Amino acid sequence: MQLKCANLFEQSAYVGGTWIEATSQPNDTVVNPANGEAVGRVPRLTAAQANDAVSHAATAFDEWREWSGRERACVLREWAQLVKAHRDDLAIILSSEQGKPIHEARAEIAQAANYIEWFSEESRRIYGDNMPAARRSQRVHVIRQPVGVCAAITSWTFPSSMVARKIGAALAAGCTVVLKPSSEAPFSALALCVLAENAGLPRGVFSVLTGDDDTLVQALVDSPQVRKVSFTGSIETGKQLMARCANTVKKVSLELGASSPFIVFDDADLDLAVSGAVAARFRHTGQAAMCANRFLIQDSVHDEFVRRLAGKVKALKVGDGMRDDSQVGPLIDGAALARIEAMVAQAVSAGAKVVAGGQRHPAGPNFYQPTVLTDVDPSMDICGDEILGPVASVMRFSDEAEALRLANQPRTGLAAYFYTSDLNRSFRVVEALECGVVGVNETLVFNEVAPFGGVKESGMGREGSHYGVDEYLDTKYVCIGNVG
Numbered sequence: 001m002q003l004k005c006a007n008l009f010e011q012s013a014y015v016g017g018t019w020i021e022a023t024s025q026p027n028d029t030v031v032n033p034a035n036g037e038a039v040g041r042v043p044r045l046t047a048a049q050a051n052d053a054v055s056h057a058a059t060a061f062d063e064w065r066e067w068s069g070r071e072r073a074c075v076l077r078e079w080a081q082l083v084k085a086h087r088d089d090l091a092i093i094l095s096s097e098q099g100k101p102i103h104e105a106r107a108e109i110a111q112a113a114n115y116i117e118w119f120s121e122e123s124r125r126i127y128g129d130n131m132p133a134a135r136r137s138q139r140v141h142v143i144r145q146p147v148g149v150c151a152a153i154t155s156w157t158f159p160s161s162m163v164a165r166k167i168g169a170a171l172a173a174g175c176t177v178v179l180k181p182s183s184e185a186p187f188s189a190l191a192l193c194v195l196a197e198n199a200g201l202p203r204g205v206f207s208v209l210t211g212d213d214d215t216l217v218q219a220l221v222d223s224p225q226v227r228k229v230s231f232t233g234s235i236e237t238g239k240q241l242m243a244r245c246a247n248t249v250k251k252v253s254l255e256l257g258a259s260s261p262f263i264v265f266d267d268a269d270l271d272l273a274v275s276g277a278v279a280a281r282f283r284h285t286g287q288a289a290m291c292a293n294r295f296l297i298q299d300s301v302h303d304e305f306v307r308r309l310a311g312k313v314k315a316l317k318v319g320d321g322m323r324d325d326s327q328v329g330p331l332i333d334g335a336a337l338a339r340i341e342a343m344v345a346q347a348v349s350a351g352a353k354v355v356a357g358g359q360r361h362p363a364g365p366n367f368y369q370p371t372v373l374t375d376v377d378p379s380m381d382i383c384g385d386e387i388l389g390p391v392a393s394v395m396r397f398s399d400e401a402e403a404l405r406l407a408n409q410p411r412t413g414l415a416a417y418f419y420t421s422d423l424n425r426s427f428r429v430v431e432a433l434e435c436g437v438v439g440v441n442e443t444l445v446f447n448e449v450a451p452f453g454g455v456k457e458s459g460m461g462r463e464g465s466h467y468g469v470d471e472y473l474d475t476k477y478v479c480i481g482n483v484g
Contacts (some may be wrong), residue, residue, distance in 0.1 A: 007042065012042070022264055033099040034367075069124040073121065076119060079195055099331075102324060105321065111448070112192070115168045115464065118448040121469065144475060152230045154180070157288050160192060166232075169471065178220060181208065215227035224248050253463070255414075258385065268419035276442065285330070285331065287332065289458070292415075293386060341360070341368070352380065357369060385412055399405075412456055417438070
């Protein structure tokens, strides 16, 4: 990697304000999914070191919680400015370890800075309430206070913006945080940590652990000093974490899997819908929970939509994320590629038709062709919780009622998108969809000012916006009696 600031590529964990380097002890090597080459290595910390990070966070919390909102805002704002200043280097690190096309990596870094900057402003706007009391001699107040030490567990899908979204909110609320980033992409989180330290974040307020996911996550979740866990990952893992958190009754935020529908009604602008479909499915190589999985197209426009979509998909440029012209990068690893292959094969054997792609791409061992399938049935594996790959599965529907039935059928409910020119329909469908986020004639709907999260088995809690800060606050009721 050719970085302007080489110090951003940190191959050490960060515990209580101290960088812990890889030694002769076991360590983990991170591989670039585009070419199979080693990006770097990080130390494999122990459960004892995770507990040490929690202890440092508990000690730091006593002081950090006393900082005024203005003081916390100054540090967070400086952190955001440093992220903006080093955007290109941070994007190179991100693309190298995760494979994302470089232009998408730059956009993610910009979004990470936006989250941190937004939460710097929100740290000054944590309000309580004065309420009318039941008796003349009483005064009733409600105050909001930080939860305490928090554990954040992030995935490799958005290794920078996801970290900023969780950590920024927690720090703005006055909490301290121990972060366990994904083992597949830890360097983006470590680079952000370098900049947080440079911005003046006090020792112990923020730690970043590297190593075996199960060992470290178990230590964090079981620690009685950790009062809140924020997790992004699979549904099954989220359920297990939620059960473990019950032992100490921790607050929990979960952002889990999804099978997001994309509905096109017969009155939609097809050009707009097709462009939105390509972005909603193939952005990030389809490796994100909020990417549309199932494309529900009304009968009368189905064939034309498929024709236009297949043409656009066949024109997508696949290649190493570091190439400026790449639009679709590699899958995160060989297991992910094999999973996509198996699901497409199962769908085809059950009657689905391939109209674009459908096999590995010669760009490298982890590349798969952008693919469009038609005649897909909801029972196929390709319509499962989330496929995390560049495959669009297209189904027909006859009327609005059937579209909603198909859209709401899965156990998950994170995001949904639909295209229509009927204003009345837009209100009906928005209210009927069982999900946490809806895009109407739009797929670029995620940003720092809006709450992000799902319903049903897609999780609980919200990230981003002032709702994201609320997740890290406790509400305390105060009654003052015998006044006057």
